[in-house]
Amino acid sequence: MRKRTAPASPWFATVLLVLGSAGCAALWIMLAAATARQSSWMAVVAALDAALLLRMARVSPGAARALWGVLATAAAIVLANWFIAAAQLGRMFGLLPWDSALKLGAGHAWNLAQLANDPVELAWLGAGLAVAAVASR
Template sequence: MPKPAAPSSSWFAFLLLLLGTAGCAALWILLAAATGRQCSWMAVVAAFDAALLLRMVRVRPGMLRALWGMLATAAAIALANWFIVATQLGKMLGLLPWESALKLGAHHAWTLSQLANGRVDLAWLGAALVIAVVASR
């Protein structure tokens, strides 16, 4: 049985990682909107998702793959928190989540994220970054 061909360039790996990160963040946002909670434990799911995607596209093991896994997890955390804040704020202002996300400033998003994320949430987010590095190696 022939082996599946390895991706010929790194753009495929980057594209798949980008899509996977966005998809995981979207799932996290939907879950948070449905429950009314931060659902910070989803950061760990994002970490394992990034590690799995990096292995699927056969990125060489090592510190570079661990760094990519951590960056993808950090991007999922930032994207999810931005849109969770935008969704909650948009509900109050009568805006759709993406309309609110485009109008939301960085300082305002940072302030509201700090207010929404407690110690347990921050522990989940920090643990997810560590898990991403370890699982992606």
């Protein structure tokens, strides 16, 4: 018979998800910078990472956990795309990526993300969100 453990604190799960999403986005940004590609397949990796972290935090299974997984994956997608655009744009102006990210407006970031993500990249991003919903529940 398996011993049941009490669920972890909601704060612990939230902090774990924020750190996991940021870490996965940082890895994604470095990969995109090294390969000069969007590397949108990393959205699936971010989804699996979020699902694993939710299980490690002992969040109760169900629709709420699936929603948290999708939100964490979406946050990694937005963060990665923002910093990839900022790094590429900042390189032209001699700015560091984090300086460029602070100067990049939402409208400009949206336009750059639309230009950089072709239909295949968008399919990977959608697959990442779908994997997050299924793997996190």
